[in-house]
Amino acid sequence: METTVGMSSVLEQDIREKFRRSGYTLTSQRRAVLEALKEARGHPSAEDVYLTVKRKNPRVALGTVYQALSVLEEIGVVDSKHWSESPTRYDLNVEPHLDIRCARCGAVSEIPGVELGELEENIRYNTPYEVKRTTIVVEGLCPSCREA
Numbered sequence: 155m156e157t158t159v160g161m162s163s164v165l166e167q168d169i170r171e172k173f174r175r176s177g178y179t180l181t182s183q184r185r186a187v188l189e190a191l192k193e194a195r196g197h198p199s200a201e202d203v204y205l206t207v208k209r210k211n212p213r214v215a216l217g218t219v220y221q222a223l224s225v226l227e228e229i230g231v232v233d234s235k236h237w238s239e240s241p242t243r244y245d246l247n248v249e250p251h252l253d254i255r256c257a258r259c260g261a262v263s264e265i266p267g268v269e270l271g272e273l274e275e276n277i278r279y280n281t282p283y284e285v286k287r288t289t290i291v292v293e294g295l296c297p298s299c300r301e302a
C-alpha cells in the first residue's frame with residue numbers, strides 16, 4: 155500500500171516558510187531527503203536517509219544527502235541528536251522534546267509527557283545566559299532488550 159503522498163500541509167507550509175526566509179531553495183534533492191525523513195519511522199541516521207532516498211533515486215550520492223541534511227538543520231527544519239556510540243540521528247520534530255535510545259539495539263523513540271520548556275525557563279532564570287539550544291541525551295533498555 156502506498157501511503158506517502160507528500161507531507162502534511164502544515165509541516166509543508168512551515169518548511170516552505172523556513173526556506174523562503176533562509177534564501178535557500180527547496181531543491182528536488184532536499185525534498186527527497188525530507189520525504190525520506192518523513193518515511194523513516196524513528197530517528198534515522200544520514201546513512202538510513204541515504205538508503206531510503208536511493209530506492210527512488212538510485213544515482214544519489216551520500217555526500218549530497220549529508221549536504222541536504224546540513225542545510226535542513228541550519229534553517230531549522232530538522233534537528234540532530236548525538237548519542238555516544240551512535241551516528242548522528244535526524245529528527246523532523248524540532249519542538250523541544252526528549253528522545254530515548256536503547257543502549258543495546260539502538261532504537262530511538264520519543265518520550266511523551268516531559269515538558270522541556272520549563273527546564274529552559276529555569277536555566278534562563280538561574281543563569282545569566284541566553285539559552286540557544288538544549289540537548290538532553292537519554293539512554294535505556296527497550297522492552298524487547300529488557301526481555302532478552
Ligand SMILES: [Zn+2]
Pocket residue numbers: 256257258259260261295296297298299
Ligand atoms: Zn533495544
